[in-house]
Amino acid sequence: MGLATFKGGIHPYEGKELSENKPIQELLPKGDLVFPMSQHIGAPAKPLVQKGDSVLAGQKIGEAGGFISANVICSVSGKVKAVEPRLMVNGQMVMSVVVENDGLYETIPHFGEERDYRALSKEEIRNIIKEAGIVGLGGAGFPTHVKLTPKDENKIDYILVNGAECEPYLTSDYRLMLEEPEKIVGGLKVILSLFDNAKGVIGIENNKPEGIKKLQELVKDEPRIEVRELLTKYPQGGERSLIYAITGRKVNSSMLPADAGCIVDNVDTVVSIYNAVCLQKPLIRKIITVTGDAIANPQNFKVRLGTNYQELIEAAGGFKTEPEKVISGGPMMGQALFSLDLPVSKTSSALTCFTKDMVAAQAPTACIRCGRCVAACPSHLIPPMMMKAALKNDCEAFEKVNGMECMECGSCTYVCPARRPLTQAFKDLRRQVAANRRKKA
Amino acid sequence: MERLLHVSSSPHVRDTVTTNNIMYDVLIAMIPAAAFGVYQFGLNSLLVIILTMAACVLSEYIYEKAMKRPITIADGSALVTGMILALNMPPEIPVWIPMLGGVFAIIVVKQLYGGLGQNFMNPALAARCFLLLSFSGLMNNFTASGIGFDSVSGATPLAMIRSGESVDLAALVIGRIPGTIGEVSVIALLIGAVYMLVKKVISPRIPLIYIGTVAVFLFLFGGFDPYYVLCEVCSGGLIFGAFFMATDYVTSPITPKGQVVFGILLGLLTGIFRLWGASPEGVSYAIILSNLCVPMIERVTLPKAFGKEGKKA
Incomplete structure (x- = not known):
C-alpha cells in the first residue's frame, strides 16, 4: 500500500526551503494592537471594554456573541485607545478594540501556571x-x-x-x-x-x-x-x-x-x-511564517494577536525587491492584500510576499477542454461545466454539476493552461447559491 | 507604501504549462511522421505540409481581422490543424486541394462556431471528409512515383487486405507502403505518441481503448486471425487517428468515464466501417461521427462528486 492520500490534487512548487530551517522567533509588538471582534466563523463577539479601560494580557475583551462565536482575548497589557471599526484581511470593516501597548506584558492571575x-x-x-x-x-x-x-x-x-x-x-x-x-x-x-x-x-x-x-x-x-x-x-x-x-x-x-x-x-x-x-494561557499568540521571494530574510515568528502586519515585514528584514503581491496566507488559498495596515488575527498563518516573476497576472484565453482541471479536482468535479454555468450566472446549472461540492482549493486554476479564473468564478457563484438558500430557508 | 499592491483572487501561483506549450508539443510530436512522409514521398509532401499550415494560419488571421476579434494565431492551434490535415493528404495531391481544406477547416468548422475550443468536430478531419467527398478521385490516388507506387501498385494496404491480397507487416510498421503523408509509418507515429504521453499532453485512455476495441471487433468479426488484426491495426491511419485526432481535447469528452465510452464508440464505428463500409478506411468518419456524440456522452457520464457516491445527486 502506498502512502495515505486522495485522488486528484496537484504538486505546486513548495518553496518551504526559504523558512523551514528558521527557528520560531518571539516577536513583541511595538505599535498599537488591534483586536477585531470577528476573527472566526459565526456571530461577532461583543466588546467588553471601553475607551480608557486598562487591560491585561490574557484578559477577555470580547464576549462570544452566540453559540457559534468565540471570545476575543487581549494579548498585551495597556490601555484601550478606541473601540471602532477597523479594516480586516478580507476587506471588511469590523468593530475592533484598539489597545495601546504599555510594554509591560502584565498578565491576568494564574496565567502560565x-x-x-x-x-x-x-x-x-x-x-x-x-x-x-x-x-x-x-x-x-x-x-x-x-x-x-x-x-x-x-x-x-x-x-x-x-x-x-x-x-x-x-x-x-x-x-x-x-x-x-x-x-x-x-x-x-x-x-x-x-x-x-x-x-x-x-x-x-x-x-x-x-x-x-x-x-x-x-x-x-x-x-x-x-x-x-x-x-x-x-x-x-x-x-x-x-x-x-x-x-x-x-x-x-x-x-x-x-x-x-x-x-x-x-x-x-x-x-x-x-x-x-x-x-492556563488563553489564545493570545499565533505562529506566522513571513516568506516569499520578495522578503529579505524569511522567518517564522511567534507573534501576539493584534500585531500590525507591517511590523512582521520589518522584522523579516523588509522587502529586498519590490513586491507585486502580499498574501495573507499561502499562494494557493491566501488572500491578496491591498494594504499592510492590518492586524494579525486568529486565522492569519503567513505573509507571503511575491515579486512579479512569481505572480504576474496572465490574460485568460479560451478553454481548450484539455481536462487538466478534471484530473486535478479533489472533489471529482468538471470545472469547465461549472465555469459555463458561472459565466451565465446560472445557479441552477451550477448546482446540477455539483458546483457546491467545490472546496475552492484552487487546483483547477493552478493547472489551467488557458489561465482561466475558475476558482474566482466558483467562489462568486457559491456565495450566491448559499445566499439564495438562506433566503429560501 | 508608495505603490499599490496587486490584488486578485486565489490561487496566486500557476503551473508553467500554457495552451501554447501544449500546441507546440503536439506539433513536435508530429515531426517524426511528417519527416518520414517527406523522406519517403518526396518534395511535394513538404510543399503540402507547409502550404496547408500556411493556409490555416492565414485564414485564421484574416477571419479574426475581419471580425475585429483578438488575433490568436500565436497559440499554435491553427498550425496543429494544418499539420494534421496535411498529414492526411495523399502525397501527390495538387497543393490547392489541402489549402482549400485548410480554409474550410479554420473558417467553417472552427471560427464560425466561435473559434478555439468551441468547434464540435475536429477541424482537420471535417475538412478531410469534405475533400474526400468533393475530390474523391484525387484524394484516393496514392500513386507515389518517387518510390515506385504506381497507380496499380498504389493500392493502400487496407484495400489490399480487403481484396484478399497479403500484406507485409514489417513494411507496414516501418511505413514502406502507399498511404497519406503522415499515416504510413507506425514507428514514427509511436515516437510522437510516446513524446505526448511523456509530456502528459495526452492521456493513454482514449487511444488504447480505441485501438483495443478495433482489435477485438476485427478479431471477432474478421475470422479470428491475429495476423490480420495486427495488419489492420497498423494500417489505414488508425495509429495516427487514435493518438493525434481522437485525443483532440476540444472534440473528445472531458469526463473520465466519457473518454472510455468515446474510445469504445470509436472502435466499434471503425470496425463496422472497415468490414462492411463502402471504403476500406473508416478512421476519419468514425472520429467525426463520434465527435458529434460527445455532448451526449458527457451528459450521461458526469462523475459523482467526492462524498456523494452511492447517493442521488
Whole structure:
C-alpha cells in the first residue's frame, strides 16, 4: 500500500526551503494592537471594554456573541485607545478594540501556571477552551469548543491532527512539530480525554520527515495516538482530503466531519488547546511564517494577536525587491492584500510576499477542454461545466454539476493552461447559491 | 507604501504549462511522421505540409481581422490543424486541394462556431471528409512515383487486405507502403505518441481503448486471425487517428468515464466501417461521427462528486 492520500490534487512548487530551517522567533509588538471582534466563523463577539479601560494580557475583551462565536482575548497589557471599526484581511470593516501597548506584558492571575487536565471534568475542559477564544487556526476559524461538542460524542472515533501543511511556502506548523512536539501530543491527549471511543491520528506530509520522526518518538508509548505519513500533495490538508486519506471515509459539503465520526484540528489549534488547558494561557499568540521571494530574510515568528502586519515585514528584514503581491496566507488559498495596515488575527498563518516573476497576472484565453482541471479536482468535479454555468450566472446549472461540492482549493486554476479564473468564478457563484438558500430557508 | 499592491483572487501561483506549450508539443510530436512522409514521398509532401499550415494560419488571421476579434494565431492551434490535415493528404495531391481544406477547416468548422475550443468536430478531419467527398478521385490516388507506387501498385494496404491480397507487416510498421503523408509509418507515429504521453499532453485512455476495441471487433468479426488484426491495426491511419485526432481535447469528452465510452464508440464505428463500409478506411468518419456524440456522452457520464457516491445527486 502506498502512502495515505486522495485522488486528484496537484504538486505546486513548495518553496518551504526559504523558512523551514528558521527557528520560531518571539516577536513583541511595538505599535498599537488591534483586536477585531470577528476573527472566526459565526456571530461577532461583543466588546467588553471601553475607551480608557486598562487591560491585561490574557484578559477577555470580547464576549462570544452566540453559540457559534468565540471570545476575543487581549494579548498585551495597556490601555484601550478606541473601540471602532477597523479594516480586516478580507476587506471588511469590523468593530475592533484598539489597545495601546504599555510594554509591560502584565498578565491576568494564574496565567502560565500549570494545571493537570486529568483533574478537570469534560465540561470544565470545554469551557476552558471556549473561554480561551480558541478557533480553528488552520484558516477556517470555526470555534473549537463547538467542534468539540458534537451531537453524540460516543460516535466520534477519530481525532485527526492536521499537520499536512500542504499550502506551499508555509512552515509554521512544521516548526511547531520540531520545537513544541510535546505540546501537540499534550493537546491531543486533552482532546482524547473528551472522547472515550476515539483514537488520535497525527497526519503529516512526507516532505516533513523530521517532524514525523519527532512526533513518532513521542507517541510510541501512547496507545491511543498514532502518527500517519501522508503523500505530499496539495490539498492534502483540506479537511475532506485528510479524512479520506487517513480513515477512508468520505465527507461532502452537506456533512460535518463529525458525521463521519471525525474531528479535525490543525496542529496550532491543538497546541493552543494545550496552552489553555494545561498552562492556563488563553489564545493570545499565533505562529506566522513571513516568506516569499520578495522578503529579505524569511522567518517564522511567534507573534501576539493584534500585531500590525507591517511590523512582521520589518522584522523579516523588509522587502529586498519590490513586491507585486502580499498574501495573507499561502499562494494557493491566501488572500491578496491591498494594504499592510492590518492586524494579525486568529486565522492569519503567513505573509507571503511575491515579486512579479512569481505572480504576474496572465490574460485568460479560451478553454481548450484539455481536462487538466478534471484530473486535478479533489472533489471529482468538471470545472469547465461549472465555469459555463458561472459565466451565465446560472445557479441552477451550477448546482446540477455539483458546483457546491467545490472546496475552492484552487487546483483547477493552478493547472489551467488557458489561465482561466475558475476558482474566482466558483467562489462568486457559491456565495450566491448559499445566499439564495438562506433566503429560501 | 508608495505603490499599490496587486490584488486578485486565489490561487496566486500557476503551473508553467500554457495552451501554447501544449500546441507546440503536439506539433513536435508530429515531426517524426511528417519527416518520414517527406523522406519517403518526396518534395511535394513538404510543399503540402507547409502550404496547408500556411493556409490555416492565414485564414485564421484574416477571419479574426475581419471580425475585429483578438488575433490568436500565436497559440499554435491553427498550425496543429494544418499539420494534421496535411498529414492526411495523399502525397501527390495538387497543393490547392489541402489549402482549400485548410480554409474550410479554420473558417467553417472552427471560427464560425466561435473559434478555439468551441468547434464540435475536429477541424482537420471535417475538412478531410469534405475533400474526400468533393475530390474523391484525387484524394484516393496514392500513386507515389518517387518510390515506385504506381497507380496499380498504389493500392493502400487496407484495400489490399480487403481484396484478399497479403500484406507485409514489417513494411507496414516501418511505413514502406502507399498511404497519406503522415499515416504510413507506425514507428514514427509511436515516437510522437510516446513524446505526448511523456509530456502528459495526452492521456493513454482514449487511444488504447480505441485501438483495443478495433482489435477485438476485427478479431471477432474478421475470422479470428491475429495476423490480420495486427495488419489492420497498423494500417489505414488508425495509429495516427487514435493518438493525434481522437485525443483532440476540444472534440473528445472531458469526463473520465466519457473518454472510455468515446474510445469504445470509436472502435466499434471503425470496425463496422472497415468490414462492411463502402471504403476500406473508416478512421476519419468514425472520429467525426463520434465527435458529434460527445455532448451526449458527457451528459450521461458526469462523475459523482467526492462524498456523494452511492447517493442521488
